[in-house]
Amino acid sequence: MTKNAIVLGAGIVGVSTAIHLQRRGRQVTLIDRKDPGNETSFGNAGLIQREGVAPYGFPQQLGLLLRYALNNRIDAHYHLRTLPSQIAFLARYWWNSNARRHAIITRAYAPLIENSIAEHKDLIEASQAEGLIRKDGWIKIFRTEAKRDQALAEAALWQNEFGVEYDSLTSADIARMEPDMTGDFAGGIHWRDPWSVLDPHALTSAYRRYFESLGGRFVTGDAASLGPFGSGWKIMTAEGPLEAEDAVIALGPWAAPKTPVQLDRAEAVARTIFPLGGRLDPEPWMGARPCTPDMMPVIGKAPRHQGLWFAFGHAHHGLTLGPVTGRVLAELITGETPFIDIAAYSPQRFNP
Structure with a gap:
């Protein structure tokens, strides 16, 4: 009997995971509240960053920390009223960004990045999306x-x-x-080495069409309705309740209201360098980034729930790491040995 699987989240990570599960004989339903690729995967810089082997660390130098504290930079912005609730997270992030620990994390993180181009190439060719790609770094x-x-x-x-x-x-x-x-x-x-994606949303949509050509389905639904059912999982969708043996959480983050402070700052600088015209979109796209305090994604089995799997926390490398994440997680779910060691990304690291 064919096993069913649910993938919650139709961004690049979720769509890639759905493809690899469908390829391995699962009957997969991809679920999101919007059409695939309409949240964080809609925009971004469109880079498949083969060079991005080192995660973005927390500043260690006192002088640089003081400059960030002024809250007037392009690359970071914080809301003073929410800062107290983030102290524990930021302290762990700072601790993991120490030079010695950051070097260890980089070596653990690098295998994902090293395979990012090859795994995208596989899906790009399968989805006939070569026209969306530039290979000039x-x-x-x-x-x-x-x-x-x-x-x-x-x-x-x-x-x-x-x-x-x-x-x-x-x-x-x-x-x-x-x-x-x-x-x-x-x-x-x-x-x-990096490749450029001319339209990240179009690439995610191409991957979605390829997934459907394999027999997979996309339906709209509310991730909050997911719950255990017998030995598996059940969720409410626009087509009614859906049951499956396995469920993958690939939802990324929930965002706060948009505050495009950094975009305005970046635009002001960009206009001193490039001959830019007027803005094209009535409202700026903002991609929320799911970050972890050790700068590595969460990929693997949920520690306390059978048949529940995680694929999120990719920070600024979600587009880069979507296909390689999808492959290793699908291999794990279907009982194969993942082609790279993913122990460092296990959810269990937060439950010692």
Whole structure:
């Protein structure tokens, strides 16, 4: 008898997981309150970041912490009234970002990143989505020589340990490669390995169509209605109640009301560099990022529930890690040995 599976969350992680389960003989129903790819997977930078082997750590230098405390930066913003409730999380995040611990976490995290391109390639070709992909990497530029030199030193370490490829760029290189940019830049890095997705929502939609071509179904439903039923799980959907032996939680985060402070700050800077026109969307897209204090995703079996599986917590690498996460979790659910070691991402690490 074919076993049924429910995947809750139709972003890139959920859709990829549904594909890999369907490929392995499960009858899968993908469930979300919206059509696939309409939340965090709708926008983002569209990068499959093969170079992103090191998770974003919490600042360790006192001077940098003080600058963040001013709450006027582009890359971070906090609400003072909610800060007390986040102290425990931030303390654990800071502790895990110590140089020694961060290096250990990076080595545990790297196998996911190292397989991100290959696993996307599989699904891109299967879904005939090659037209959405560019394979020319991406460029990071620097205004000061100190920042440039620090980044190049780190890039050399990553190349040696994790095999990422890059080129060092001079200011003249940047002017030649990006003639429409204006500004005084000290140089940059061209990461050669990453792929760019021209439309992340369109890619997720292509993966959804491929999933359906395999026999999978998408229905709308409320994740909050999921509950145990016999030896499996039951959920209410637009088509009525649905039962399955296994349920995968790939919902990402629940967000607070939109406060596009950082977007406004970034736009002001971007307009000094690029000849931008007016905004195209009536309301800015904002992708909520599900982060964990040890900077690694949560992939594996729920510690206290049979047939319940987790696939979330990918922070800024959800698009990058969707297909590789889907594969390893589907392998685990169906009794295969995952093709990479995923012990470091186990939900059990939060329940010692």
